[in-house]
Amino acid sequence: MLKVPVEKAVGMILCHDITEIVPGKFKGCAFKKGHIVREEDIPKLLRLGKENLYVWEKKEGVLHEDEAACRMARAVAGSGVALTEPTEGRINLLSTLRGLLKINVGALQAINNIEQVMLASLHTNQVVEINTVVAGTRVIPLYIDEKIIEQVEEQCAGYGPVVEVKPLASLRVGMVVTGSEVYKGRIEDRFSPVVKEKIENLGSHVFRKINVTDDTRMIAGAIQSLMVEKADLIVITGGMSVDPDDLTPAGVVAAGGKIVSYGAPVLPGAMFMVAYIGETPVLGLPGCVMFAKSTVFDLVLPRIMAGEVIDRRDIVALGHGGLCRGCPTCRFPACSFGKV
Ligand SMILES: Nc1nc2c(c(=O)[nH]1)N[C@H]1C(S)=C(S)[C@@H](COP(=O)(O)OP(=O)(O)OC[C@H]3O[C@@H](n4cnc5c(N)ncnc54)[C@H](O)[C@@H]3O)O[C@H]1N2
Numbered sequence: 439m440l441k442v443p444v445e446k447a448v449g450m451i452l453c454h455d456i457t458e459i460v461p462g463k464f465k466g467c468a469f470k471k472g473h474i475v476r477e478e479d480i481p482k483l484l485r486l487g488k489e490n491l492y493v494w495e496k497k498e499g500v501l502h503e504d505e506a507a508c509r510m511a512r513a514v515a516g517s518g519v520a521l522t523e524p525t526e527g528r529i530n531l532l533s534t535l536r537g538l539l540k541i542n543v544g545a546l547q548a549i550n551n552i553e554q555v556m557l558a559s560l561h562t563n564q565v566v567e568i569n570t571v572v573a574g575t576r577v578i579p580l581y582i583d584e585k586i587i588e589q590v591e592e593q594c595a596g597y598g599p600v601v602e603v604k605p606l607a608s609l610r611v612g613m614v615v616t617g618s619e620v621y622k623g624r625i626e627d628r629f630s631p632v633v634k635e636k637i638e639n640l641g642s643h644v645f646r647k648i649n650v651t652d653d654t655r656m657i658a659g660a661i662q663s664l665m666v667e668k669a670d671l672i673v674i675t676g677g678m679s680v681d682p683d684d685l686t687p688a689g690v691v692a693a694g695g696k697i698v699s700y701g702a703p704v705l706p707g708a709m710f711m712v713a714y715i716g717e718t719p720v721l722g723l724p725g726c727v728m729f730a731k732s733t734v735f736d737l738v739l740p741r742i743m744a745g746e747v748i749d750r751r752d753i754v755a756l757g758h759g760g761l762c763r764g765c766p767t768c769r770f771p772a773c774s775f776g777k778v
């Protein structure tokens with residue numbers, strides 16, 4: 439890299455982007471890296487405050503910011519992620535599908551612990567749309583010792599993909615609606631439409647819905663028939679709290695379910711239950727899932743659809759960020775809810 443006065447730079451190659459900012463109106467690239475400086479550029483460069491310019495002078499073992507960012511981005515990107523071209527030294531990682539964003543947080547921190555490089559991401563375990571910017575990376579100086587980038591590459595080789603978007607499988611979901619008030623027709627079922635919509639929004643479908651009264655054996659029987667019909671996932675609405683008629687957990691156990699967690703450190707969603715019958719997940723949904731816009735169900739459902747097996751540690755980890763602010767207009771997932 440050579441420093442030359444702008445008037446003497448005509449015909450030389452710029453070795454970094456030059457940014458223009460007009461407050462409130464524009465921030466962007468006025469001159470791209472690689473641009474060959476022309477006579478007519480000089481007044482504009484001077485207006486941007488550039489009396490001197492850095493022009494290209496390639497050296498062994500030293501990488502330009504764009505090349506370094508490319509190597510970092512390639513090292514951290516896993517499946518479901520595409521890379522943009524570098525702009526002002528930064529590369530964005532974009533989701534190539536609608537799916538579950540997985541950030542290896544340990545690896546992310548190990549990379550950011552290396553000086554002169556950075557990688558910023560969205561929070562892990564959320565659904566992202568296609569073409570969402572899920573992470574961005576760059577190096578801090580304009581030129582960087584290649585050994586630092588090799589260090590990043592070694593970390594990534596050890597950890598596996600740092601940024602990944604997993605596809606959501608299309609599951610056959612069986613639903614059990616509990617409650618004597620619904621079963622006996624005293625009130626209309628307002629719970630299952632909410633749950634059905636959430637399931638369909640993620641690309642799965644409810645193949646059967648069974649209404650049952652508050653009776654452990656009847657709940658267990660409904661679960662068992664959904665198992666016979668090879669449900670990929672069973673969801674049960676209501677009957678999750680402390681009344682004598684709240685029998686969903688007992689029904690799940692009677693059907694052969696192993697409870698991973700009854701209760702979750704999430705509000706709304708404290709009375710949530712995760713269980714498995716063999717490999718089939720069974721979710722007990724408390725009344726708040728019908729009532730609140732976003733709940734623990736929205737945090738766990740996409741993970742099941744991405745093929746994850748939920749264990750107790752996953753549920754325990756939800757406590758940090760597990761309190762919904764209850765905003766008048768829900769912005770989830772663009773908020774702190776569920777962000778560990
Ligand atoms: N003393 C306590 N009371 C409650 C607790 C508690 O810990 N101690 N927890 C509260 C929380 S948190 C929630 S959430 C609800 C949990 O309710 P359940 O899941 O047990 O729901 P139910 O008792 O079955 O019903 C509550 C409410 O919702 C109506 N409901 C239920 N299913 C349907 C349906 N399919 N369609 C329409 N409406 C439905 C039901 O009629 C009740 O009004 O408990 C808190 N209480």
Ligand code: MOO
Nearest residue numbers: 707708709724726
């Ligand atoms: O936990 Mo209820 O299950 O919050 O609203």
